[in-house]
Amino acid sequence: MELGFIGLGTMGAPMVLNLLKAGHQVRVWNRSKAPLDELARAGAQPVDSPIQAAEAEVLISMLGDDAAIRSVFIDAKALDGLAAGSVHVNMSTVSVALAKELAALHAERAVAYVSAPVLGRVDVAAAGNLNILASGPADALIRVQSLFEVLGRKTWHFGEGAELACVAKLSANLMIAAAIEATAEASILAGGYGISRGTFIDMITSTLFAVPVYQGYGKLMVDKQFEPAGFKLSLGLKDIRLALEAGEAAQVPLPFASVLKDNLLDGMAHGQGDQDWASLSEVSARRAGSK
Amino acid sequence: MELGFIGLGTMGAPMVLNLLKAGHQVRVWNRSKAPLDELARAGAQPVDSPIQAAEAEVLISMLGDDAAIRSVFIDAKALDGLAAGSVHVNMSTVSVALAKELAALHAERAVAYVSAPVLGRVDVAAAGNLNILASGPADALIRVQSLFEVLGRKTWHFGEGAELACVAKLSANLMIAAAIEATAEASILAGGYGISRGTFIDMITSTLFAVPVYQGYGKLMVDKQFEPAGFKLSLGLKDIRLALEAGEAAQVPLPFASVLKDNLLDGMAHGQGDQDWASLSEVSARRAGSK
Amino acid sequence: MELGFIGLGTMGAPMVLNLLKAGHQVRVWNRSKAPLDELARAGAQPVDSPIQAAEAEVLISMLGDDAAIRSVFIDAKALDGLAAGSVHVNMSTVSVALAKELAALHAERAVAYVSAPVLGRVDVAAAGNLNILASGPADALIRVQSLFEVLGRKTWHFGEGAELACVAKLSANLMIAAAIEATAEASILAGGYGISRGTFIDMITSTLFAVPVYQGYGKLMVDKQFEPAGFKLSLGLKDIRLALEAGEAAQVPLPFASVLKDNLLDGMAHGQGDQDWASLSEVSARRAGSK
């Protein structure tokens, strides 16, 4: 297929490599030029503007946040490059409000807009094992399914509305954040009695919670290894804010998310914004007098 | 070994069967007489009072809560049956305060007091696969290790203080409760946008949270199958209260536990006390206008 | 002085009457035409567009929310009516972000922008007894002080930044909301023991909290008289959201505000959006099983 791909960060670049390996032609654009050489050597075709990248049968975007999407698609007019009948698959995690706005803007141009945020970090993306949370027009989802099979191991469908896959992704991230906070509170409670945090977290992540989410974040807490961040606390705050906004729009109280927001802000106020969000444990420890 | 065993409920009875199979002699007592016949047929020796059960080399107790422990050991004087030099292994989940009080009462009688609450439900107990969280005097822990190997697959040691294993257990239960609440909030948020709760929970428990805790409670939420309860909401409230009390005594703020307590009370006030605590999802749903 | 006044709702109309009585000339504009006749009879000069109203020495605006301000000043270009050297006094309660944006837009036009939200309801406005929370350029504040003396009994200065008076107003509203929630929780707790809510609220508002805020909202709770609303729950939610946004931008955790947001959403989800926000007591009562 003739593809465009916008956003060649740590996630986007290995995804492009997988698409190339699968035999697709990919026009690529990124704000910084750093990733382009390697991708060009692998067969990708760098272009000079997001508009040119968008002139494809299917455009995939993988950008950091709402502001980056707006900057590329609205300010830099990538939208204008999309031809009627093409599909735009936005794999970024964006707000419910932006998903709805983009769906409307694409509909005006007769372009199908598919939301497809993913679960999985860089190594999972490189292995083509992402879980893809998808929503959008049914026929567009069928058209891009073969691409999803290259990029991920499973696609989960949430319906027609562009916002639905975003809501599912934000809900999943809320659960990750809650797992971190729960591990933090429980281990600080144990630590308050002199129990080694490492022993407690080893026990809990070998028994009830023997999955990478708990094991990985638990280890970061024990080792106090918060930099370089796998996922920055400041980005965690953004995702929790988006979950709360989604909750507000649907009139759903989310008291755990509210606690998380306050604790993430506490972390921000103490210079933890660039640390991994596992450092929520430091917020708990600090409040307890650094036990 | 000559053992005593007090508390033959759904957990205690299969534990006694495992001890008998391993060749131990077990004097058993229970408040209600219902479980005694089967255990007697398997070789256990029913006795008429908790004092008689306590006259053993090692006494194991598995009772429901602080009140049951007080009733048996203090009011009904089971403590008086314990000979100097014997060991009492209390596998019940009790409060930090009671653990400390019992340790002192046993020390007065030169009886070693071991806290050993467990992770695992009835089927795990029957299979001898419990995870045993233990704390107490080091020599006593060595003496009872062979029993722990019969009852469980792994023993986790938390130190000398009787309260330490209790704190670890309460911290673990706090994490279970938080997992339930997080799943509830996230799935109600998804549901607020018309996403099927089943689809969302299937996705999340097949990917990030593919462990029995999330899968089991998630399924109960989707099926709204809250009775008969695997673990009653009223008991969950008790454990969260004990975690909060432990936090207060150690000056550890626990905002997730605080949210859980309020939501469990909301459940109690709506007649959910005898339901499985997975019905926290109904609290979230109700607050959101039953989305 | 030659004044313009935009926004002639329940607050704006009596404020214009006071300005007219004090001898000022006032050009008035409102989206709906209903209030214009009475004000014209009192000497105001209705104009056809917000741009015309803005062509004045000092323009005062009193609109409902950020969206209304944007609609009038940006979409309907009222900004373009403001001459260099004039002053715009915005007495609406707006977000910190919009206050900063407006200050910048006015500065480009060499127009002084003053934030001046008020404390006080309709009767206080009519009596010219508002408390005016003001921030903006010092010389502009001096120029409009005589107007503030007509409209209010006291002006409180918070500094130069346009956002400062907004922050002070949002902080004050947070305190009002907290007073309502505290009264609700305390009276439902008392009610949970069979104490008459009326007796409890009478006691507390005759002793420790003998001020109109508590007395007024307490009476509404006792009488369950939530309609017509003095201040709608949906508007309360908006103000708490703005306070939380202000907190997030300044990295200030606000756990009471977080509880308020969740409870206000609970109210929204149960059809209380048009009720007075005193009906937070119904949220508390409902959660407690309608005690």
Place this chain on the structure above:
Amino acid sequence: MELGFIGLGTMGAPMVLNLLKAGHQVRVWNRSKAPLDELARAGAQPVDSPIQAAEAEVLISMLGDDAAIRSVFIDAKALDGLAAGSVHVNMSTVSVALAKELAALHAERAVAYVSAPVLGRVDVAAAGNLNILASGPADALIRVQSLFEVLGRKTWHFGEGAELACVAKLSANLMIAAAIEATAEASILAGGYGISRGTFIDMITSTLFAVPVYQGYGKLMVDKQFEPAGFKLSLGLKDIRLALEAGEAAQVPLPFASVLKDNLLDGMAHGQGDQDWASLSEVSARRAGSK
């Protein structure tokens, strides 16, 4: 009347002086002997044991907490001094559970038990201007009303149950704590934008919240004058815990109280236990990075 009075602390001593001035005979007992001389000079009759103090027509007690009450009435057997037909007026703030327990113990002895905690600090007690929150048997309340008129300016009746006045007192204290926390959050939010906390608190306590509770605590926050404490943060924590226990027993979620408990624990963990509970503002400030 022949009275006994137990508990001659900062509140009890001036209350005894008022009773003496009104012509009553008062037998007094206190754990420490320090206050006895002054009271004896004023006409009180010191006795050697709480039992002797209890041998009176009406016994009044004013002690610090549940533990002090238990120590005096149960351990030191003051209960045994109460003659059938006498009345015990307990003006201490105690838990709901203890109030019920004491009511039952008194009933066994045919002694009427009246709960009568008060609103007001030392100066109010000295002026005989306390607000007295009372509950208990109707005839006993009538018998002691003349004493209440000496000690306070108004008696508020909450019914027959001994626990009712305690619940009302705990609910009132919850409202005070919430007022402190709300003032703290709002002023730290303002401070986060560079607004002087003093200016903000001056404004809010001159307008919406012009009552001594807000004015007094607000001033302590601005001056950071937390010692000597008017009411210690550790005692505030105790009262909030009692309110939460009362809420749990009646199945009433109290999310503000939950936030308060976590924040008070944060204060305890940072050495603020002996400071005035107005230092909740320091908890908010610390979480916000000491803005």
